[in-house]
Amino acid sequence: MKIVVTDQEGAVHNLDALEGWRVMEIIRDHGLPIKAECGGACSCATCHVYVDEEWRDKLYPPREEETEMLDGAFDVEDNSRLSCQLIFQPDLDGLAVTLAPGTEPDA
Numbered sequence: 849m850k851i852v853v854t855d856q857e858g859a860v861h862n863l864d865a866l867e868g869w870r871v872m873e874i875i876r877d878h879g880l881p882i883k884a885e886c887g888g889a890c891s892c893a894t895c896h897v898y899v900d901e902e903w904r905d906k907l908y909p910p911r912e913e914e915t916e917m918l919d920g921a922f923d924v925e926d927n928s929r930l931s932c933q934l935i936f937q938p939d940l941d942g943l944a945v946t947l948a949p950g951t952e953p954d955a
């Protein structure tokens with residue numbers, strides 16, 4: 849199973865994905881530049897991604913904490929999600945996301 853991640857420079861990466869892992873963890877463990885400062889506690893928004901249109905409706909909706917955190921984030925779009933709140937499942941095989949500005953580790 850894979851996820852497809854476009855980094856902040858526009859490079860596309862196909863990453864092996866494991867069931868039960870957070871999308872943020874998959875991105876980070878493959879060495880892509882994602883700050884994810886709070887380590888997945890839904891309190892930093894530095895794991896912000898844009899979800900490709902075709903996948904938007906296939907994800908479960910954000911919980912209130914995620915929505916509140918995104919409310920205070922920068923460059924938020926209708927397809928914004930926090931990748932630490934997306935748990936990878938087999939039905940998300942092929943999920944495509946783009947790392948949002950501000951997720952670079954040195955941002």
Ligand code: FES
Binds near residue numbers: 886917
């Ligand atoms: S890693 Fe901090 S909100 Fe996702």
